[in-house]
Amino acid sequence: MKIPRWLPLVVIILLGFGLRMYRLNAVPLRGDEAFTAQNWAGQPLSYSLTHIATIEPHPPLTYVLFRGWGLLVGTSPLAIRLLPALFNVLGVAALFALGKRLGGVWIGILAALLWAVHPFEIWHSQDARNYAVWAGLSAITLWAGVRSLETRRWRDRLLFLMLAVVTANVFYTEAFSLMALGLYSVLVYWRSWRDYWPWLAVLVMAMISASVSFLVLQGQLVGSGAYTGTITEVMNPARLVTWFVPVLNLGDTLPASTLDALWPILLVGLGAGWYAWWGRSRKYALLLLSLAGLPLLLIGLVSSRFNIFLPRYILSSVPAYVLVLSGLVLLVRSHQRVVRWGAVALLVGWGGTAAYSLYNAYYDPTYGKSEAWPSLTDYLRAHVAQDDLVIQLSIDAAFGYYYAPLPSIALPASPKQPDDEIRRILAENSERAIWLVGQTFPDWPNAGVVEGWIQANMQLVRDTHIDRLRIQEYMPWNVSESELEALPLARFGEVAELMGARVFATPEPTGELVVWLYWRPLQQSDAALKVFLHLAGAVNPATGSPLWAQDDQFPQDGLLTTTTWIVDHIFRDVYRIPVAEVPPGDYTLLVGLYDPTTNERLAVGVSDSFLLQNVILPAK
Numbered sequence: 001m002k003i004p005r006w007l008p009l010v011v012i013i014l015l016g017f018g019l020r021m022y023r024l025n026a027v028p029l030r031g032d033e034a035f036t037a038q039n040w041a042g043q044p045l046s047y048s049l050t051h052i053a054t055i056e057p058h059p060p061l062t063y064v065l066f067r068g069w070g071l072l073v074g075t076s077p078l079a080i081r082l083l084p085a086l087f088n089v090l091g092v093a094a095l096f097a098l099g100k101r102l103g104g105v106w107i108g109i110l111a112a113l114l115w116a117v118h119p120f121e122i123w124h125s126q127d128a129r130n131y132a133v134w135a136g137l138s139a140i141t142l143w144a145g146v147r148s149l150e151t152r153r154w155r156d157r158l159l160f161l162m163l164a165v166v167t168a169n170v171f172y173t174e175a176f177s178l179m180a181l182g183l184y185s186v187l188v189y190w191r192s193w194r195d196y197w198p199w200l201a202v203l204v205m206a207m208i209s210a211s212v213s214f215l216v217l218q219g220q221l222v223g224s225g226a227y228t229g230t231i232t233e234v235m236n237p238a239r240l241v242t243w244f245v246p247v248l249n250l251g252d253t254l255p256a257s258t259l260d261a262l263w264p265i266l267l268v269g270l271g272a273g274w275y276a277w278w279g280r281s282r283k284y285a286l287l288l289l290s291l292a293g294l295p296l297l298l299i300g301l302v303s304s305r306f307n308i309f310l311p312r313y314i315l316s317s318v319p320a321y322v323l324v325l326s327g328l329v330l331l332v333r334s335h336q337r338v339v340r341w342g343a344v345a346l347l348v349g350w351g352g353t354a355a356y357s358l359y360n361a362y363y364d365p366t367y368g369k370s371e372a373w374p375s376l377t378d379y380l381r382a383h384v385a386q387d388d389l390v391i392q393l394s395i396d397a398a399f400g401y402y403y404a405p406l407p408s409i410a411l412p413a414s415p416k417q418p419d420d421e422i423r424r425i426l427a428e429n430s431e432r433a434i435w436l437v438g439q440t441f442p443d444w445p446n447a448g449v450v451e452g453w454i455q456a457n458m459q460l461v462r463d464t465h466i467d468r469l470r471i472q473e474y475m476p477w478n479v480s481e482s483e484l485e486a487l488p489l490a491r492f493g494e495v496a497e498l499m500g501a502r503v504f505a506t507p508e509p510t511g512e513l514v515v516w517l518y519w520r521p522l523q524q525s526d527a528a529l530k531v532f533l534h535l536a537g538a539v540n541p542a543t544g545s546p547l548w549a550q551d552d553q554f555p556q557d558g559l560l561t562t563t564t565w566i567v568d569h570i571f572r573d574v575y576r577i578p579v580a581e582v583p584p585g586d587y588t589l590l591v592g593l594y595d596p597t598t599n600e601r602l603a604v605g606v607s608d609s610f611l612l613q614n615v616i617l618p619a620k
Contacts, residue, residue: 016116030370033128034401041070057218084132088125094139119251119357134171138316164206176295253360273327291320394438415444490610493602511580
C-alpha cells in the first residue's frame, strides 16, 4: 500500500504537538508567567496598553493576543500555557514548507522534525510568555518572505507584509530577522533591484509599524533610561558562539560543562551543513548565513546598551540553524564514506543531545523553571492567622498569583525603597505575627533591611522551607494573654510553672515537630537548668528505651538562663523535634527541667517530667 505523501508531515506535527502538551501543567507558573496571567490576560487592554506596556516593553499585539485568549479560555496555568504551545506547533508546518522550497521534500521533512523535537522551542512552548508565539509566527513569516521574494507576486507580498507586521508587533526583535532577510535580498538581487524594490518597501513598512508601536508605547521608558533590561548578564562577544549558538540549537537545560564540550562539535556540524548548502545553492547558503549570523551581531550591539543578553531574544533565528543542520541530509548521499557517515553521526549526535536536554527539561529539578509556589501558599493558608502579616521578600508575581486573594505585601517594594521607610513600615506593624517568605535579591541596595529589623525586634518561632522557598514566622517578644492557659499546666519544683503550650501536630516540611512552651519563672536557680522535650513511644531498637527524638536546650536556646531570669515574667520558648526518621504511630511528648551537670531532674508532682500531649505521627 502506498503511503500518502502528507502522512509523514502529519505524524511530525502530532509529535510536535504531543511534546509540547506533555507535562504542560506539571510545574507551577514561574514569576513572569504569573505576571502574564495577571496583567496580560487578566487585565483590560485599556490598562495593559497604558500601564503594563509602559513598564514592560512588549509590542501591542502581545497584549491583544493574550487578553483575548484570557477572555476566551481563562488564566489558569494550563489555559495560559496552551496559547504558546499551539502557536509554536505552526512552526513545524512552516519549516516543512520552507525546507521543501529551499532544498526539496527530504530537507523539509527533516527541518520539520528538528523543529518538532527542538528542546529550546519546546521549553518556550510550555512557558506562558510571547516567545514561542513569536517563534511560530516568525517561521511562517520567513517562509512568506522567501516565497514573495521569489514569486514577485503582489498577493504574496501583501501576505508577507501582513505576517511581518503581526510578528514584529508580537516581539520587537523580529526586526533582526527581517533585517537579515533584507540583507540577503540586497546581496543576491542587487543587480536587479528595480524588480525587487517593492519587496524591500514591504519589508520596510513592516519594520516601521513595529518602530511606531515601540515609540508610542515604550519610547519614553527606554529614552529616559528607566529601562535598562531584565538581567545582569554582560555582553561578551565570545559567549555568542560558546553560549548563544549551543542554546539556540540544543536548549538551555544542559549542564554548562556539556555546553562547553559540545559547542566546537556543534560548530563543525553547522559548518558541514552550511557547506552542503553552499554546494547545492549559494543563494540559499547566503540566506541561512544572514538569518543565523546577523541576529547574533545585532543582539550583541543592542546588549551593549540594554541588559538583554539572552538567547531567547533571537529565538527567531532558530529556523536558520534547523535548516543548516537539515543540510546534512545532502551529505548523507555523498559517495565518500567518511563524509556520509560523518553527517549521519552529527545528526544522530544532535538527536541524542536534544533528547537529553528534553529529559532535563521535563524531569530534572535542577532546571525547574519555577518554585513550589502552590505548596508554599497551601502551607500559609493552613498556618497564617487572620491578623498576621505575610511579607514577600523576593518580589515574584507567582506568589501573588497563587496566594491571592489573601493579604500580603512585598517588602522591599523595589530596590530603590529607602531603608528608613522599610523600617518605619515594620515598626508600625501591630499584627499577631509576621511571616517572611523567600529572601531579598542580594544585589538590591536595601537587601537585608527587613531581616535585620525583624531579627532585632521579634522572636523567631518558626523556620522551615518548601523546596528552595524559606518560610519564617516571627512574633513579638511579649507574650499575649490569649496564648496562655487560665491555670498553670504544671509546676517544676520551686523554679518554674508551665503556663501554656502549643503543639503543631503536623510536622513541618523539613521534618520537624514544632512546640511552643510558655514559662513563668518562680525563682532563680543555683545552676543553669536545661529544658528537655522528649518524644517517647514503644521501645526504640536503636536506643533500647522509649526515647525516639528530643530537643534539649537552655531557655530560648541560650538567650535566657535560669540563674538570672526575671521572676514572674512569662516568656515563649520554641522547640523543634526532628521526626523525619521516626516511624508513624502514637507517641507522647514529655517535658522537664534538669541540671545538665548532674542530670538531676526537677520534680513535677510525683514524677520528674510532665506529659504534655499525645501525638500521632502520620504515614509519610
